[in-house]
Amino acid sequence: MKSKVSIVDYSQEHRSAIRRILERIGWAEQYITASEHNADVFSQNSNIYGVYIAIHRNVVIGFIYVQFHVWNQLATIQGLAVDPTEQRQGIASALVDKAEVFAQFKKARGIYVDTPVSNAKGRNFYQAVGYKCAYIMPRYYEDTLDGVTYQKFFENKGNGATVGDRYNT
């Protein structure tokens, strides 16, 4: 990773950086507003959520939100972005590592994430860091925008069977 980058807990002083990063990426306003709101709400409940930011020379250059689900012992990446000027330097990889440490500390079995099918950067990234495509969810984001879910399990306790195999009796 880029040198001298710290991954630290989010606090309210970092709120404006989330907007700046997402505006630079070009996200629609509804997603930016939701992301700011989520950072504030999630960071109030550290039992269930991890909210982390990447800082380089006192500037916030990326963030990640991770949620632990008690009922099925899985975690979800609820948001991840890196400033466009700082991409391809391992920042998102470091943020995902931190999210996975949070999830494993909670004894999660694995972690999953949803992204638009059209998000080639995001899809390439998740595959590069070991996430497998699980399923497509039609109309998940909008009527004309499907979602795709990627997942990673922390250890393979089974026999390596795929989901499809499991239902072939």
Ligand SMILES: CC(C)(COP(=O)(O)OP(=O)(O)OC[C@H]1O[C@@H](n2cnc3c(N)ncnc32)[C@H](O)[C@@H]1OP(=O)(O)O)[C@@H](O)C(=O)NCCC(=O)NCCS
């Ligand atoms: C997806 C995103 C978070 C990746 O951040 P990043 O800091 O550039 O990622 P990393 O530098 O850790 O990339 C690790 C690996 O992922 C893959 N990867 C990352 N971005 C990629 C791209 N644009 N095209 C192809 N592969 C890519 C590469 O294999 C890369 O390793 P390499 O640079 O040695 O080839 C960033 O592009 C981003 O913020 N995108 C907009 C928001 C988004 O899509 N968030 C995720 C889905 S919600």
